[in-house]
Amino acid sequence: MGAVDFELERRVNAPPAEVFARLVDIEGYNVWxxxxxxxxxxxxxTSAGAPAIGTTYVDKTLFGPTPGEISELEAPKALTYxxxxxxxxxxxxMEGWPAYTLEAAGDGATVVRHHVSLRTHRIYRLATPVLRLxxxxxxxxxxxxxxxxxxxxx
Numbered sequence: 001m002g003a004v005d006f007e008l009e010r011r012v013n014a015p016p017a018e019v020f021a022r023l024v025d026i027e028g029y030n031v032w033x034x035x036x037x038x039x040x041x042x043x044x045x046t047s048a049g050a051p052a053i054g055t056t057y058v059d060k061t062l063f064g065p066t067p068g069e070i071s072e073l074e075a076p077k078a079l080t081y082x083x084x085x086x087x088x089x090x091x092x093x094m095e096g097w098p099a100y101t102l103e104a105a106g107d108g109a110t111v112v113r114h115h116v117s118l119r120t121h122r123i124y125r126l127a128t129p130v131l132r133l134x135x136x137x138x139x140x141x142x143x144x145x146x147x148x149x150x151x152x153x154x
Contacts, residue, residue, distance in 0.1 A: 002120035002128030010143040014150040016102040020076035032149035
């Protein structure tokens with residue numbers, strides 16, 4: 001198994017509850033994530049109801065559809081998504097856990113710590129170094145877009 005783990009941090013000019021609400025709104029990513037600079041093209045919640053542990057979704061990406069679910073949710077402090085890619089026979093190729101921890105910065109802002117964990121299986125282990133680069137670029141793009149989504153339009 002190949003493994004990628006890293007953490008990014010970003011300050012967002014909004015209180016934790018507002019940042020959390022934006023991050024947990026799966027279809028909301030379609031509004032604030034720009035189409036350029038990301039492999040994600042569209043996100044859709046596939047289970048009914050308000051986001052909770054077990055809520056499912058599909059991200060449509062440059063590499064095809066990627067299903068996932070919310071695996072941790074502790075509003076407004078922590079949120080973890082779990083996504084996976086399987087072969088046509090159902091064998092696991094790779095899976096990831098993008099996780100967010102939010103902390104009040106004391107001035108109405110939030111420090112967002114974004115931990116990323118990616119595991120590759122079988123032949124996909126060979127692609128782990130490239131996937132590390134893609135993951136770092138993608139996750140950085142998410143944090144930049146998240147912060148920008150709270151900035152006033154000038």
